[in-house]
Amino acid sequence: MDTLTAWLTKVRSLLAPALLHCLICGKTSRPAAGLHGICAGCEEAIPWIRQPRCQKCGRHVGCPDCSRSGQAVPIVCNRSAVAYTSVMREMLGQYKYRGNEQLAPLLGSMLDRAYIRLKAERERGQQGTAEIQKAESAFTGPFFPGIQSARNRRWQADLLVPVPVSESRFVERGFNQAERLADVLSGRRGIPQLPLLVRTHHTGKQSFKHRAERIADMKHAFAGNPDGAVLLQFEVWLETLGKRTRPLQIIIVDDIYTTGSTIRACAETIRTLCNDYGKVAEIYSLTWARS
Known part of the structure; x- marks a missing residue:
């Protein structure tokens, strides 16, 4: 027994x-x-953002920022994995400021869920466009090859670009949290990432600043990475795409979206860089949290 x-x-x-x-x-x-x-x-x-109320910035509650601004936004949209609650703030603080490296894969896998939702949204949008084009489907053939192929194409990001940190911030933390998040997403989805941007000056802690101060701070805060090795990687990557007719699908990666000033400044710099190479880019952003 x-x-x-x-x-x-x-x-x-x-x-x-x-x-x-x-x-x-x-x-x-x-x-x-x-x-x-x-x-x-x-x-x-976990306060997942499953159905953002603002389709532009991905905010889970009413968004006065996007509705009151009459300025053109240089990104298609932002999507965030979670709402920035006190629990999420503490979690990010453990990783970002207190060096809990074990949280990196977890945060990255959470961001991956935001990418999955973004991808699903874009593909639903393409399906909607295909429905509009159904009347033209009878003309699909050797003279209209683009209609059918556009309907069957699945959406996929082409490149991830992490938001850079200043040199002093990098020395203080020992890593760039946005780059770590992009690393996890890149590994999971097979999307290359490149550090195309650098900070031109240190802007201080944005969490202590008002919206107007953040926007003013971010003007001219970023520039294209002057590192020749990075630019060569970018050029080689562009060559691998061949003679693609559709715009490049580029995603900016960061930890938190607050006013969007950082993302907008990065997007404008990336757009200028792509234009210099004769390329058109559709730019998105993915952030771990939306405040």
Whole structure:
């Protein structure tokens, strides 16, 4: 009987889910089903942005910024993985300011969900365009090859560009969090990433500034990366695309979207760089959190 009891205990332990030390709450608990390194309770509490109310900036609540601004926005849209709640703020702080490197894959996998949603949105939009073109489908053939191919094409980002940090910030933290996020997304989706941008000057902590101060700070804050090796990589990458007729699909990657001033400044610089090479780009942004 003792042998049977011991055997049953061993079987139960093998069948029971292994417990883990959660990276968010710090408790030992049942692991999450979809995200590595956190418990099921913390996974359920993540404030995912599944249906953004603002289709331009991806905000999950009413957005006065996009509606009141009459200026043209240099990105197609932004999408963020989560709302920037106090729990998410603490989580990012653990990684960004207190060097908890274990959080990097988790944050990157969360950002990947935002990419999946963006991709699904773009493909739904293409399907909608295809429906409009149904009346023209009878003309598909050797004289109209583009109609059918456009309908069947799946959307895919071509390039990831992380938002750069200043030299002083890099020395302080030892890494660029946006670049780390882009690394994870690049590995998961097979999308190349290039550090096409540099900061021209240190802008200080943006979290302590008002909207107008952020916008003023970001004017001329970025420039194309002057590193010859990076530019050569960019040129080689452009050559691999061949004679593509559609615009380049470029995604800017950052940790937080607040006013969008950083993303807009980066997008304008990337657009200018692409124009210098005779290329048209559709620019998007993906951020881990939306404040």
